[in-house]
Amino acid sequence: MVLARRRLRFAGRMWPCTHGRGGILSDKREGDGATPRGTHRIVGLLYRPDRMDRPCDWAVPIRPGDLWSDDATHEDYNLMVRVPYPHSHEVLRRADPLYDIVILTDWNWPYAKPGRGSAIFLHRWRRPGFPTEGCVAFRPDHLKQIAKLIRYETRLIVR
Numbered sequence: 001m002v003l004a005r006r007r008l009r010f011a012g013r014m015w016p017c018t019h020g021r022g023g024i025l026s027d028k029r030e031g032d033g034a035t036p037r038g039t040h041r042i043v044g045l046l047y048r049p050d051r052m053d054r055p056c057d058w059a060v061p062i063r064p065g066d067l068w069s070d071d072a073t074h075e076d077y078n079l080m081v082r083v084p085y086p087h088s089h090e091v092l093r094r095a096d097p098l099y100d101i102v103i104l105t106d107w108n109w110p111y112a113k114p115g116r117g118s119a120i121f122l123h124r125w126r127r128p129g130f131p132t133e134g135c136v137a138f139r140p141d142h143l144k145q146i147a148k149l150i151r152y153e154t155r156l157i158v159r
């Protein structure tokens with residue numbers, strides 16, 4: 001997968017996408033809204049089982065109470081956590097469909113450096129051209145297709 005100019009080249013196709021409102025940066029920081037430049041491994045896939053069938057055999061369901069820690073001062077920074085969790089976090093089981101499928105990258109993971117930025121996901125876009133907080137976002141039907149095409153050796157290359 002190669003991301004360049006709001007398009008992802010993958011599996012012989014060009015997929016329209018959006019990236020972070022802060023652009024693409026080599027020096028990613030928590031809260032800058034940027035998508036980090038580099039080569040990132042795909043390390044997991046989460047999905048909403050109450051909204052769809054399992055998109056691929058290695059997908060893990062998002063359960064009620066699943067969160068993602070974005071608290072750079074806590075030991076669970078940039079890891080999936082569960083309620084109750086009193087530190088800063090993002091809810092994975094959202095009311096909107098943004099995280100119905102979440103493809104996880106290895107950005108600043110599994111041993112996160114505080115402040116370097118958390119959770120670079122591939123997920124559904126809000127609408128075409130609308131930037132993310134640093135993730136890469138796609139049309140919902142494209143995201144499902146991409147999820148099915150990912151293999152162990154798949155990498156996200158951000159130029």
